[in-house]
Amino acid sequence: MLSFLYLDLNYFIIVGPALLLAIGAQLWVKGAIHRWSQVPSESGLTGRQVAQRVLDEAGIPGVQIEPSHGMLSDHYDPRERKLRLSPQVFDGRSVAAAAIAAHEAGHAIQHAQKYAPLELRNIAVPVAMFGSGVAPILFFVGLLLNSFNLALVGLIGFAAVAVFQLITLPVEFDASRRARAVLRDTNLIVSADEERGVNAVLTAAAMTYVAALVQTIMTLVYYVLILQSRSRRD
Numbered sequence: 001m002l003s004f005l006y007l008d009l010n011y012f013i014i015v016g017p018a019l020l021l022a023i024g025a026q027l028w029v030k031g032a033i034h035r036w037s038q039v040p041s042e043s044g045l046t047g048r049q050v051a052q053r054v055l056d057e058a059g060i061p062g063v064q065i066e067p068s069h070g071m072l073s074d075h076y077d078p079r080e081r082k083l084r085l086s087p088q089v090f091d092g093r094s095v096a097a098a099a100i101a102a103h104e105a106g107h108a109i110q111h112a113q114k115y116a117p118l119e120l121r122n123i124a125v126p127v128a129m130f131g132s133g134v135a136p137i138l139f140f141v142g143l144l145l146n147s148f149n150l151a152l153v154g155l156i157g158f159a160a161v162a163v164f165q166l167i168t169l170p171v172e173f174d175a176s177r178r179a180r181a182v183l184r185d186t187n188l189i190v191s192a193d194e195e196r197g198v199n200a201v202l203t204a205a206a207m208t209y210v211a212a213l214v215q216t217i218m219t220l221v222y223y224v225l226i227l228q229s230r231s232r233r234d
């Protein structure tokens with residue numbers, strides 16, 4: 001019983017700060033988007049139009065742009081070659097809408113140019129989905145059954161999630177870098193204030209991916225400590 005108490009305390013000490021960081025990153029990105037959604041872009045173009053311009057500029061035909069449902073649901077689907085933008089971005093004429101639309105178009109450019117980290121990330125998606133869903137269950141079932149090997153399999157599965165999130169970082173940073181460059185080069189963003197807004201939104205969005213990785217790594221550290229203390233006891 002004491003050891004359980006000790007482990008739970010460990011959870012708060014090790015994973016707690018990472019959880020707070022993740023919550024902070026979410027609040028930060030929502031705040032940045034909220035703020036810059038209220039600033040109209042000088043180009044007056046909607047997010048859909050911005051994405052189309054970015055794709056045209058990069059010489060990438062055949063990518064469909066359609067509205068998606070729900071806030072922050074913006075994404076690029078490489079299988080269907082569709083760029084789905086949330087209603088606020090699709091129809092929005094704000095600095096935030098331009099930034100997000102250009103970022104997602106950046107993913108479509110990565111795909112068309114066979115950008116290696118994106119290809120790697122797409123291959124790793126099923127592994128990561130399996131890992132994040134099943135690995136923690138395997139780990140704790142392994143602990144319950146006193147099966148070190150089963151718990152270890154869970155641990156390795158969870159480590160795969162961390163690797164996936166690590167590969168995601170260059171993909172996200174690169175998409176934002178492309179977005180900034182195209183917005184500037186094509187005069188979709190003109191004033192220094194607009195540029196500040198684009199940077200604020202994209203930097204905050206990138207931080208959510210960093211925070212997610214930190215959270216996974218710290219959870220992994222926690223799992224390793226549990227396994228260590230168990231194997232020491234056995």
Ligand SMILES: [Zn+2]
Nearest residue numbers: 103107172175
């Ligand atoms: Zn992205």
